[in-house]
Amino acid sequence: MRAIVQDKYGLPADVLVLQEVDKPEIKDDEVHVRVHTAAVHPGDWLLMTGRPYVFRLALGMRKPRKRIPGFDFAGTVEAVGGDVGEFQPGDEVFGEAPTGSCAEYVSVAADRIAAKPSGLTLAQAAVVPVSGVTALRGLRDAGKLRPGQHVLINGASGGVGTFAVQIAKALGAEVTGVCGTGNVEMVRSIGADHVIDYSRESFTEGGARYDLILDNVANHSMAECRRVLTEGGGLLSNNGTSGGRWFGPLGRMAAAALLSPFVRKQKAPFYAPVRKQDLIDLTELIEAGKITPVIDSTYPLEETAAAMSHVGAGHARGKVTIGM
Ligand SMILES: NC(=O)c1ccc[n+]([C@@H]2O[C@H](COP(=O)([O-])OP(=O)(O)OC[C@H]3O[C@@H](n4cnc5c(N)ncnc54)[C@H](OP(=O)(O)O)[C@@H]3O)[C@@H](O)[C@H]2O)c1
Secondary structure, eight states, X not given: OEEEEOOSOSOHHHHOEEEEOOOOOOOTTEEEEEEEEEEEOHHHHHHHHTOSGGGHHHHOSSSOSOOSOOOEEEXXXXXXXTTOOSOOTTOEEEEEOTTOSSBSEEXXXXXXXXXXXXXXXXXXXXXXXXXXXXXXXXXXXXXXXOTTOEEEEETTTSHHHHHHHHHHHHTTOEEEEEEOGGGHHHHHHTTOSEEEETTTOOTTTSSOOEEEEEEXXXXXXXXXXXXXXXXXXXXXXXXXXXXXXXXXXXXXXXXXXXXXXXXXXXXXXOOOOOOHHHHHHHHHHHHTTSOOOOEEEEEEGGGHHHHHHHHHTXXXXXXXXXXX
């Protein structure tokens, strides 16, 4: 099969190569899927560059252990393992492939995928898993967002933010989205009640107070963010790409974790790996018409490096996809 392969860390054009590789084998608990569309996000950029360096302790010191980039995908089931009763060949599914989704085929554990939401194309379904689950688990579980509360989404126009705005509205919240000038109308169109253009004003200096801040950007100090929270409000930091080349976001994440038991308003960082139940919960919201994925652009597999550069620039308008 054709796949994008990477055998060293670096920038997209230097390290991402289209190759012919063996199709993945299928284990008893796995489903073999012909990928229709994959999607890439800032976490894939981090894995590709191997920066911050400290993450190489887990990812592979000299080269990435995960050779194929991408996690998100949607496609059609080709075969199922002996222990899988839930899916059959021909089913359309979406989910997360830990071994890499920028490939024509993936084999994934059946508990990491779900049936494609009806009403979505495979291309739309492919962008839901990582960003949709992060937004859902952040707002609903870590943030405990309740109806009537006022939530601010910093980075409302990106992959996580476009899901977060719609999920927050579905949870009954009043939503303020923060984004750049060119995305103000788009963020309003997906349901934000108020939109702040960060190039004109800073949300940390306005008079509004928020019950929850989901910070996807980390361009203000945590103390500045906490100042614009209500008494019982909480700051939820969700940025994995800020900071320097050695430790990246770890300093901020560690500070959030250490402060959270003592500093009212500071929530601990959260990590939201894709679980089947989250995909099912998102499917319900999608099928109820409460979430429509926002797709920035689609690149062919051989142009994955260009797709990754676009994501790495930090201004994707929704999600960036790779079509097989
Ligand atoms: N916790 C988890 O499990 C998890 C999972 C996935 C992702 N993440 C993290 O979530 C973060 C966001 O991911 P994403 O996919 O949403 O990223 P993205 O698609 O690149 O979106 C970036 C957002 O940041 C905004 N932005 C860029 N520069 C800005 C500035 N100077 N001031 C204010 N906003 C600015 C962009 O707005 P404009 O384009 O309008 O300028 C856009 O809304 C990443 O750091 C990622 O590592 C965490």
